Structure formats: structure tokens, C-alpha cells
Amino acid sequence: MEIARNSDAIPLHRERARSKGPRWYSSPQAAGYIFLLPWGIGFLCLSLGPILWSLYLSFTDFDLLTAPEWIGTANYVRMFTADTKFMTSVKVTFVYVLFSVPLKLAFALVVAMVLNRGIRGLPLYRALFYLPSLLGASVAIAILWRQLFAGNGLVNQFLAQFGIQGPSWISNPNYSLWTLIILAVWQFGSPMIVFLAGLRQIPADVYEAAQIDGAGPWRQFARITVPLLTPVIFFNAVIQTIDAFKTFTPAFIISNGSGGPVNSLLFYTLYLYQEAFGYFRMGYASALAWVLLIIIALFTAFAFLTSRYWVHYDE
Amino acid sequence: MSSTVELRNITKSYGELQVVHGIDLEIEPGEFVVFVGPSGSGKSTLLRMVAGLEKITSGDLMIDGEKVNHVAPYERGIAMVFQSYALYPHMSVYKNLAFGLETARMSKDEIRRRVQEAAEILQIQQLLARKPRQLSGGQRQRVAIGRAIVREPKLFLFDEPLSNLDAELRVQMRVEISKLHKRLGNTTIYVTHDQVEAMTMADKIVVLNNGRIEQIGSPLDLYNAPSNRFVAGFIGSPKMNFLSVGQSSDGAKVGDVLMPWLVFETLPTTFGIRPEHLSIVAGTDSTSLGTAAVDLVESLGGQTVVYVTLPDGQPLTILLEGQPRISDRVEVFFDVEKAHYFDPAGRRTLPK
Amino acid sequence: MMNSATLSDATTRSRIVSIVVHVLLISASVVMIYPLLWMLSASFRPENEIFTSASLLPSSFSLDSYIEGWSDLPVSFGRFFSNSFLIAILCVGGNVVSCSLAAFAFSRLEFRGRRTLFALMLITLMLPYHVTLIPQYVLFRGLGWVDTFLPLVVPKFLAVDAFFIFLMVQFFRGIPKELDEAAMMDGCSPWRIYCRVIMPLSMPVLATASIFTFIWTWDDFLGPLIYLNDMEQYTAMLGLRTFVDSTGVSNFGGLFAMSVLSLVPIFGFFLLFQRLLIEGIATTGMKR
Numbered sequence: 033m034e035i036a037r038n039s040d041a042i043p044l045h046r047e048r049a050r051s052k053g054p055r056w057y058s059s060p061q062a063a064g065y066i067f068l069l070p071w072g073i074g075f076l077c078l079s080l081g082p083i084l085w086s087l088y089l090s091f092t093d094f095d096l097l098t099a100p101e102w103i104g105t106a107n108y109v110r111m112f113t114a115d116t117k118f119m120t121s122v123k124v125t126f127v128y129v130l131f132s133v134p135l136k137l138a139f140a141l142v143v144a145m146v147l148n149r150g151i152r153g154l155p156l157y158r159a160l161f162y163l164p165s166l167l168g169a170s171v172a173i174a175i176l177w178r179q180l181f182a183g184n185g186l187v188n189q190f191l192a193q194f195g196i197q198g199p200s201w202i203s204n205p206n207y208s209l210w211t212l213i214i215l216a217v218w219q220f221g222s223p224m225i226v227f228l229a230g231l232r233q234i235p236a237d238v239y240e241a242a243q244i245d246g247a248g249p250w251r252q253f254a255r256i257t258v259p260l261l262t263p264v265i266f267f268n269a270v271i272q273t274i275d276a277f278k279t280f281t282p283a284f285i286i287s288n289g290s291g292g293p294v295n296s297l298l299f300y301t302l303y304l305y306q307e308a309f310g311y312f313r314m315g316y317a318s319a320l321a322w323v324l325l326i327i328i329a330l331f332t333a334f335a336f337l338t339s340r341y342w343v344h345y346d347e
Numbered sequence: 348m349s350s351t352v353e354l355r356n357i358t359k360s361y362g363e364l365q366v367v368h369g370i371d372l373e374i375e376p377g378e379f380v381v382f383v384g385p386s387g388s389g390k391s392t393l394l395r396m397v398a399g400l401e402k403i404t405s406g407d408l409m410i411d412g413e414k415v416n417h418v419a420p421y422e423r424g425i426a427m428v429f430q431s432y433a434l435y436p437h438m439s440v441y442k443n444l445a446f447g448l449e450t451a452r453m454s455k456d457e458i459r460r461r462v463q464e465a466a467e468i469l470q471i472q473q474l475l476a477r478k479p480r481q482l483s484g485g486q487r488q489r490v491a492i493g494r495a496i497v498r499e500p501k502l503f504l505f506d507e508p509l510s511n512l513d514a515e516l517r518v519q520m521r522v523e524i525s526k527l528h529k530r531l532g533n534t535t536i537y538v539t540h541d542q543v544e545a546m547t548m549a550d551k552i553v554v555l556n557n558g559r560i561e562q563i564g565s566p567l568d569l570y571n572a573p574s575n576r577f578v579a580g581f582i583g584s585p586k587m588n589f590l591s592v593g594q595s596s597d598g599a600k601v602g603d604v605l606m607p608w609l610v611f612e613t614l615p616t617t618f619g620i621r622p623e624h625l626s627i628v629a630g631t632d633s634t635s636l637g638t639a640a641v642d643l644v645e646s647l648g649g650q651t652v653v654y655v656t657l658p659d660g661q662p663l664t665i666l667l668e669g670q671p672r673i674s675d676r677v678e679v680f681f682d683v684e685k686a687h688y689f690d691p692a693g694r695r696t697l698p699k
Numbered sequence: 700m701m702n703s704a705t706l707s708d709a710t711t712r713s714r715i716v717s718i719v720v721h722v723l724l725i726s727a728s729v730v731m732i733y734p735l736l737w738m739l740s741a742s743f744r745p746e747n748e749i750f751t752s753a754s755l756l757p758s759s760f761s762l763d764s765y766i767e768g769w770s771d772l773p774v775s776f777g778r779f780f781s782n783s784f785l786i787a788i789l790c791v792g793g794n795v796v797s798c799s800l801a802a803f804a805f806s807r808l809e810f811r812g813r814r815t816l817f818a819l820m821l822i823t824l825m826l827p828y829h830v831t832l833i834p835q836y837v838l839f840r841g842l843g844w845v846d847t848f849l850p851l852v853v854p855k856f857l858a859v860d861a862f863f864i865f866l867m868v869q870f871f872r873g874i875p876k877e878l879d880e881a882a883m884m885d886g887c888s889p890w891r892i893y894c895r896v897i898m899p900l901s902m903p904v905l906a907t908a909s910i911f912t913f914i915w916t917w918d919d920f921l922g923p924l925i926y927l928n929d930m931e932q933y934t935a936m937l938g939l940r941t942f943v944d945s946t947g948v949s950n951f952g953g954l955f956a957m958s959v960l961s962l963v964p965i966f967g968f969f970l971l972f973q974r975l976l977i978e979g980i981a982t983t984g985m986k987r
Binding site: 235237238240241242243244245246247251255256259260344 | 398400419420421425426427429430431433434435436437446447450451494498
């Protein structure tokens, strides 16, 4: 490469700059950062930033029209002392999670075990059980469900065959939450597939060795299958629980946005939505969001810490 | 206490495909029998049928005089060591060994006694609290063997247990298994594709090929008198040399060398001689095969392998002791007593 | 002793068990799928028959519900579907590009802080969206993006869906590093390795990511609910919600018809790509 020379000597740093060598942006270190740039921007502006900002907002009174006004812990105090709706929403959400997740996982595990025995037509059954899982998040399904469990819905038509007069399940505060729990359990196909994959990973010769050791099917299930499945059970339990906490669409559609009847479907996310976008109490809603975050974080931490006692890890 | 095992015309088919054809075999109590053969020879399938892990399509399997075709594996008094060890990954070594005994509702004391005894025999006492993932390959193999020992079975089954170990460990474990057999004396069926394992460990070798028995005999019987070309080529390393036998007006010819003493009922097409029975120096009883061109010399230190080509183009492998000087051309000698002959169908024949 | 547990008894027993199992599985499948079939058949029935007739097959086949439902609202469902479609396609593009870039960095490149950043990414996986919902809304409002598709689409170009980064990282780990090394010997820059080596070999995971992104975006309700106020911009989900809200008890036929239509794309993906989807889910559960 020709370096143009004047009568003056070119200063050394300029000479170095023009000589061949790796540029900072083509060094391997830099490549990593460049590739991560979109994620980095996203992480800062859409994840980290908002989380911190939301923490700040939770200590303010903010209605979007005027600037946030610092009110200290007033939101949190109100939440835990004066807000009955908050308590209801926590109760509703917890009942939902406590029932829907174990039931869903139980169905998923049982069906996966049945399918894993080597059933003819496995791909068909697997697909049929998975379909509801795939469709389930849609508003269309929530609408369908609302109709299924309505006074004149399919469920009551079916019960009428046996002479049972069913109520309007979705309008009855004692039963409405159960229609949603059933909707959740209906979608067991997704964790079922994860269980199937986990079952497949257990080497066949371990079962053969157990057979030779005299273990019958029950003992094999209890002492070999279940212990070796614990990582998958753990994974599924954590994922499904976090997902269950995030439920919004069915609650909204079936209760028509109200959370009724009598707040029996007032899921935490729905309540948060009402506060934020119904009443524009953004500060309070941020506090609600943070309390949920802490609840989920505590749950996850608890799950991980206790996992070492019952989950068998491979390496 | 050891079992007698008898296989009577055992076959195995998967649908239309028959993979094991009519196996007849008798195994004496305390015998160490090795099923050896290439992949796909049916040796593992046969073992698994004896274990009860595969259904027997036809034929009878007798253990101690009773027909056990439909008896569950556990009821046959067997223990098995798997190629991949098949240890229970989530249980400690102690629990792995104890599992079968716990299933049999044995007392805790008895279980402890047996586990400790097995651990001592196999030198794994210090590993009892560990999990399989914390063990090396050789240690895992010992635990797998231990699991078989504690059951005090009448019949031991090994399914290629050393295949997953590195060469050095394999030699070590081979010796240990043989010593174990000397000590415990149970009837053992051992499956391998490695003829060295077969030769060194077996009381009796069953050579299998394509689901059929090629030959049954003691290691030396198979070495000295292979009944067909397959066995001759399978047993012994380096492989036996096979040369074609031609007919000329003066008599039989091997390569370019006349061998008029070779008189057979039907002319064999193959002449076999083991590399270790060839020499490059004339001896008292040796016959010359001609002068060959040396292609390659491999010096192993204690032995030397020489690859040559005979004047008629057929290749030959020679195994010599020590580190002799090899020139470009060598004269090859063999001892007539050590030669093998095979007829066109591959069966062993003897000259008149 | 020898015959206490004979294998032939076991064979007969296992045959009976097998039949029972099949019966149970078939009944379970029917129960699971029945609601969907019911809605499908209801959409083809005349209105008065929907809640009276018990059988699955309509007595007379009618497309009225579809025709009416399509244009029942002030804005036609055609508009709603095309909005959904546009947003979904853009999101697919965004996710595929941004997530694969990040996944490539995490799995194939060496740089300081990689472990920490990867851990941070994993933590966002478990983050509930509630905490970021409000600040993001305030942010987008400040940017003037409310009432546009931007808040729904732009984040996808910034790799917000950590799940897909995770999925792709797992997949990339299965591509032998030797390929990268060979390319490097040939003088390829990381960008070229990304474009010419990794991406072409990643079709399966990219397909999986695309399909799931499409489905989740198509089904997204809360996002459009918050950001889209102009009915012209409504997605199919919002359209359905409006339908339910406004019609009360009158036009179930139309409602079901449009619901069925909104499920068609997802069902289509299911039919064509089930293997891929099922494998995608299975692998996330397995490798840790």
C-alpha cells in the first residue's frame, strides 16, 4: 500500500493507523458484541429499563396525563390492607395455579406413559392430544369455552342426557373458575410431549436389568421411571406454573373483561389490566406487577432450592 | 450351584426374517462358554433368548432339565451384565447392587453381607456411596458385574461387556473376569466379537455366523483344527493366509509350487497356513513356497509382521519372532504339518 | 418355582390391557376433540339449530354464518385477518433475524461477559410480562406509537423472545464446531460463517421458531388490546372479542364461523408441520 508522503514526515500514529492490521470491529471479541446488539438494545430498553422504571412507578401515583408523583409505599400499603379486590385476585390466581398445574401435569404424565408403551398409532394420538394445546391460547377457544359451559351449552346438553339439569357454569361464581381449570387441563398435550421425550431418554437396558433383577411393572415405574423423570417433571412444573400465573385471555373473554361473576374470575393479570388500562392507576398497577414478580421469583427460587432433594441430575 | 443349559433347535424370526437358525448346544455346569462371531451373527440375540429378554420363536431352552421358554427372566436364576452396563443412574453403587435383593425382600443384613462380599471381590468397597456418573468406565463395569454376583445366580450372562472400554482396560478386565470365574465357578455364557477374548477366557467356544453355528470346541481345538474356512479365518490374529490350490498335470499346485503329495478325494480350492507357521529360514521339516517380494515390514519389537507377495501374485502375511533383518526378497517356508485345506464349500478336508 | 410367572399368561394379559388402553385412548381423544368439532359443525348450521340439535352433522349445510359474520362488524373480518397476518409475518421476520443473531453470538463466538449475558438472557425467559407492560406502554406512548402496529412488531426485531434464542442456541450446539473452524481457515468472517454455514444448516429450528412466532403473534390478545384502538387496525383476536361483546345472544353462527376461520391458520400449521413443532417442544424440555 502506498503511503503518500509530503515533505513533512508523517507522524507515527497516523502511519500505524494506515498500516494493515485487524480493525477493532473485526476482532473476534467485537464480533460477539455486534451480533448481540439487537438483543442488547432490546434487553436494555424493553426489559431491564422497564423493570427498573416499573419499580420506580410502583412508588408513585401516575395516571399518564400528569407526571408521576412520589407517594412512597402507599400503593403497597393499600394493596395489603385496604384492597379486597387484590386479595380476591390473589386467591383466584392461586386456586387456579394450585389445581390446574398438578392436574395438567398428571394427565400429561399418565397419557405419556400410556403412549410410551409402544402403542400402534402413537403419532396420531400424540397429535390429537397436542392439538388443543396449540389452539388453546386463542380468543376463539375462549369463546368456544364460554359457550360450552353456558346455560344452554354443550356440557349441559350432555348432562341432560342423564337427566341432570346443569346450571350456567360460567355465570355461577362457585363453578366459573373450574371451567377455566378444565380449559387449562384440556391443554395437557404440550407438557405431555415433553414427558414423552423424557421417557424415551431412559435407556431400554436399564429396564431390562430391572426385569432381570425381578422388578415388576409397578416397581419399575416407581423406582426407575419416576426418579429418572424428575428433571423433566421439574422443568414442566416450573414452566407450567409460570405460564399459569400469566393467564389473561380466557379470564378476560369468559368474564367479558369484568372478572365476574362476583370477581370469581378476577385473575391477577386481569386485575392489573383493569387498574392500568381501565382506571389508569399506573402507579398502583406497577406495584401489583412487582408483587407478582416477587411471588413468581420466590416460587422459582423455592423450586430450584428444593430441587436438589428430589430431582436426579445427570451431570 | 451351577446350571446346565441346553438349547434344542432354537430359532428366532422377526416376522418373515429368520435371524437364528436351529441352534443345538449343551453347556455343562461351571463351564465358561463364549459365543463369538461378527456383528449380525445372532450371538446377542441368542444370549437374550437364554435370558428371557427375547421370545424364542421355536425350539426348546432347558435350564437344569426344565423347559423355560415361557419363564420370566427373574425366575430363571440368571444374572446379566450388559454392554452399556445399564446401571441405575440415580442410585448409589450400594443401591445398584442391592436393588435386585431388595426386590426379593431379602433381609437388610443379608443384603449388606452380600453387597460387601461382592464389593470386596471386585475391589469397589470405596465406591459404594458414589453414583454411576462419578465412576470411570472400568469401575462401572465392575459395579455391573457386582450386581450380577450378589444375586448368586446359577447362570451368568455377559453381553459384550468389554466393548466400551479402552484397550488397556479391556485386557485388565478380561483377566479379572477369568479370575472371578475361577473363584466362583458359575456357568457362564459370554458374548463377544473379539476372538482374543474368546480364546483367552473360554472353556468352550461357539463360533456363530449368520445365525448358525460354525463350530463348537475348545479354544485350541478351534485353533488347531478349524472345521471350515470361516472359523479358520476368524480365530487367530493375524488372520490365516488363504492361497488357492490349482491343478496341473503333475499334481496339485499352490502358487507356483508343486505339491505332489497333496492327494484328495475332491480337490480343495483353498490352502491355509497361519502367519506364525511361516518362516523365512529353512528348517528341518519345511517346504518352500517360493521367493516372494516384500511389500511392508511392521516391527512390533517382540514380533515382526512381514507382508509379501508370492510370484503368482497372491499376498501372504508372515509373523516372525523378534527383530530379524528382512531383505527385499525372501524365501517363504512352511511346515506341512501345520497346513490346512478347505474344499470348495469351505469345509475342512484332509489329504490321504 | 419355574412356572409361577409364565410368559404366556403375561401375553394374554397384555393383549387385554392393550385393547383396554386403546379404548381409553380413543374415548379420551374423542372427548378432547369434540368441542372443536362441535364448533366447526355449528358454524355450518343455520342459526336456530345451533343449540337445539345434538348431533355433530348439520341437517342442512349453510355458509350463511360465514358470509354474515364476515361483514357483521363495521369493519370486515377480511381487514382483521389481513392485519393479523401482516403483524405476524413481520414478527416472524424480526424474531428469526434478531434471535438467530443473538443465538449465534452466545453459542459460536467468544467474548468477555458471554456467560453473564447468557444468564441474563435466561432470566428474562422466566420474567412475567406484567412488570414490563406498563413502562413499555408509557414508552411507546411517548414515541407516539400507540394506535400503530409498531409496539407489536418492533420488539421482535430486538430479540425480546428469549425463548427462541434459547431454542436456537440448543440447536446450534448440535452443529459441529469443526464447520466453523474449516470456514475460518478459508478466511470467513463471523458474519460469513453466520450467513453461509450456520443459517443454511438451521432450517429446522428457524422453521420451528417461525411457526411458533406466527401462532403466538396471531393469538396475541393483550398486546393488540392495549395498543390498538382504531377498529380498522384490529387484529382477528380483537375482532372476535368485539363480536362477542356486541352481539350478545343473537349471532352465534357468525361468531363461531369467524372463530373457526381464525383457527384455520394454526390448524394448517399443525397439519403441515406437526413433526417439527413436536420436536421443537421436546428438545426444549430435554437438553439442559
